């Protein structure tokens with residue numbers, strides 16, 4: 380009983396920050412993301428009578444600190460399959476883990492698919508999305524490729540809190556330049572950071588209240604393939620999320636000086652007529668989203684900024700797949 384799945388990371392253009400229900404991991408706000416082709420996790424899951432306890436290896440290292448979250452996800456699938464076998468989970472990321480590059484998104488999406496298939500469960504994507512969400516909110520989006528919207532839902536039990544695709548990558552093949560400014564895992568995880576913001580940030584209430592405006596505007600921009608509107612609202616929403624985080628106690632400043640230099644460089648490029656905008660998740664990396672054909676130019680500018688350690692260029696990718 381063994382299966383392997385590959386899932387890509389995603390970056391949110393309208394961000395998830397805060398929870399409605401911590402036990403079920405239901406987000407307080409909807410979100411819209413793009414799935415990235417070249418940043419992925421591959422996960423093999425094997426269940427069996429001969430395996431005595433659940434284990435989790437990431438990039439060849441036992442990760443006991445992550446084991447409880449992995450077990451919670453396995454437990455959901457074991458209860459669906461009505462089995463109690465332990466599992467061996469072996470996972471590889473081809474990009475830095477826990478550094479604001481959505482490794483929990485690709486990680487839990489790949490884990491959900493691999494564990495489901497190894498138990499013989501053939502769930503539809505929205506059901507996989509609900510299960511992946513309980514592992515990590517952003518993982519619900521990595522079940523799908525291209526442009527994806529995650530819904531809060533209204534039922535309260537999480538049964539309508541899942542993601543769905545809104546446009547395929549073929550329809551609008553945007554590209555993303557990722558500028559890596561730090562390779563270490565961040566000190567405050569998204570999960571802990573957003574919980575702090577909920578409790579202490581004076582701007583949290585406004586963040587939740589105004590999120591539907593950004594969601595409508597970004598959804599419309601994607602459907603109309605209006606890059607200018609997408610750029611304006613995605614940057615605004617990113618800065619709003621970071622304003623909420625920065626005003627938390629203790630303050631959550633995920634940026635370093637290279638992050639700030641990249642913000643200014645991207646804004647300058649757009650002012651000069653290059654179709655590009657930035658977004659930043661809970662970490663110091665910058666993602667510059669651009670139309671096809673300008674990514675090489677954008678990469679060249681970002682690579683020369685002091686503090687940028689590396690850059691990579693990716694197109695949009697597909698949803699989770701069994702391999």
Ligand code: 2P0
Pocket residue numbers: 390391393394395396404410483484514515516517518569570659660661
């Ligand atoms: C996002 N982030 O929408 C936002 C932007 C980080 C900043 O989703 O607690 O790791 O596991 O549900 O999925 C990161 O949150 O949080 C995230 P949990 P997760 O991409």
